Amino acid sequence: MTTSTLPHFVIKNNYQKSSGHYSDFLTHEVLRDICFRITGVEDFIVDFVDEVNVGKLALLEYQNTSSYVLIPDLEVDGRNAYFQSFPTSLVSYYANPSTNKNIYFYFLPFTGNNDTNYYRFLYRLMATAGVQFLNTTDYLQNEISPFTTVEDIIAGREINRNRNKSNKSTYITKNTDNVVEIFGKTYGANKKETTLLCLALSNLLNDQAKLYIICEQDLTNLPAPDLAVIVALGKIEVIQTTLTMERRELEENNDLRSPHFIYNLLDKLGPKKCALCECDIPQLIQGAHIWPVASIKQEHQLTLEEKLDHTTNRDNGIWLCANHHKLFDEDLLIIETSGEIKFSDKIAESSLTYLTNTTSKLVLEPAIGNEQVEFYISKRYS
Numbered sequence: 001m002t003t004s005t006l007p008h009f010v011i012k013n014n015y016q017k018s019s020g021h022y023s024d025f026l027t028h029e030v031l032r033d034i035c036f037r038i039t040g041v042e043d044f045i046v047d048f049v050d051e052v053n054v055g056k057l058a059l060l061e062y063q064n065t066s067s068y069v070l071i072p073d074l075e076v077d078g079r080n081a082y083f084q085s086f087p088t089s090l091v092s093y094y095a096n097p098s099t100n101k102n103i104y105f106y107f108l109p110f111t112g113n114n115d116t117n118y119y120r121f122l123y124r125l126m127a128t129a130g131v132q133f134l135n136t137t138d139y140l141q142n143e144i145s146p147f148t149t150v151e152d153i154i155a156g157r158e159i160n161r162n163r164n165k166s167n168k169s170t171y172i173t174k175n176t177d178n179v180v181e182i183f184g185k186t187y188g189a190n191k192k193e194t195t196l197l198c199l200a201l202s203n204l205l206n207d208q209a210k211l212y213i214i215c216e217q218d219l220t221n222l223p224a225p226d227l228a229v230i231v232a233l234g235k236i237e238v239i240q241t242t243l244t245m246e247r248r249e250l251e252e253n254n255d256l257r258s259p260h261f262i263y264n265l266l267d268k269l270g271p272k273k274c275a276l277c278e279c280d281i282p283q284l285i286q287g288a289h290i291w292p293v294a295s296i297k298q299e300h301q302l303t304l305e306e307k308l309d310h311t312t313n314r315d316n317g318i319w320l321c322a323n324h325h326k327l328f329d330e331d332l333l334i335i336e337t338s339g340e341i342k343f344s345d346k347i348a349e350s351s352l353t354y355l356t357n358t359t360s361k362l363v364l365e366p367a368i369g370n371e372q373v374e375f376y377i378s379k380r381y382s
Contacts, residue, residue, distance in 0.1 A: 007039050007062035009046040012053035023048045025074060034106050037134045038067050055089030068093045068103040074110050083122050087192040090129055090199055094229045104132050107139040115140050118160045128200035150180055150204055158271050170194045171266040174282040180209035183263040186222060195226040202235040212259040213240045246308055254294040256311050262287050264314035274321040275368060276361050288320040288328055290376040315372035337374045339364035
């Protein structure tokens with residue numbers, strides 16, 4: 001085989017955030033193993049280019065096929081740092097219009113634990129997005145399988161949320177119209193998690209979903225290349241939320257259903273599940289304001305900003321199924337500051353048996369209540 005027909009690696013050699021070089025550990029033996037696993041050929045040529053490698057990526061060209069190879073760090077020293085660059089390479093892969101392309105992940109010897117539940121969740125997202133893992137069993141206990149349904153991703157996301165509730169993450173749910181909704185953050189590693197989730201979901205969705213971009217600090221959007229790829233895949237409508245939009249909605253509507261409000265409830269309470277019964281069908285669950293929006297708007301001593309804060313506050317809401325939400329809105333169901341649930345005297349005695357049987361929780365769970373929740377309950381009935 002002549003040099004011109006050999007598999008050809010092109011690798012940007014410089015680390016993004018330190019002075020190291022990929023040529024220091026991507027040895028001939030490592031590259032030969034990668035090459036053989038992908039092409040079946042052991043001989044190759046390699047060019048290390050004096051440029052920054054933003055996506056931890058090695059590009060292998062052979063027989064008119066481009067193989068993107070994701071190369072992880074040798075040290076697992078952070079929950080997000082290990083993965084943060086990979087979505088950048090995935091975006092580059094998707095943006096390449098060629099149909100002769102594949103994307104792979106190759107494990108290297110490392111220090112630390114790269115087989116945590118959270119890492120495995122991200123590996124599975126990558127597999128769902130199309131990444132093939134070359135040498136999993138050399139480094140992990142089990143093979144990596146892609147997610148097969150949106151519900152599987154939602155469940156996996158919640159397991160990891162429970163393990164690290166301090167991390168404000170991207171959330172996925174379904175609304176009352178059975179539309180998948182993604183609430184994505186824009187700051188730090190969260191923006192790349194949003195991108196990875198969207199790329200994975202795009203391979204599972206049958207109908208169009210909605211991505212609400214939840215702005216953080218001074219960042220109002222995802223990186224432009226990420227957005228372009230998400231939009232081009234045609235499965236997700238991108239909706240940028242802004243304070244200006246939220247203010248306008250508040251001024252025009254008394255039944256505000258703010259993306260920030262829903263995000264805050266997902267962040268505090270987790271997936272949609274009625275606070276008063278066992279219903280956890282997301283299409284039937286709604287975010288109910290404790291202190292109603294219409295009442296907040298009538299508080300003339302409050303500024304518009306203060307009103308907006310109250311209407312989107314995580315402590316001013318609970319998940320309720322459609323039945324309990326209607327009862328709550330009509331004040332036929334009353335939540336006391338203690339968290340106890342009472343039924344109004346307006347309800348006929350003959351209906352109380354039905355309500356008692358369908359209201360399995362007569363006290364709010366401790367995770368819901370706090371002093372701020374008590375404040376909103378008191379404001380509701382003042």
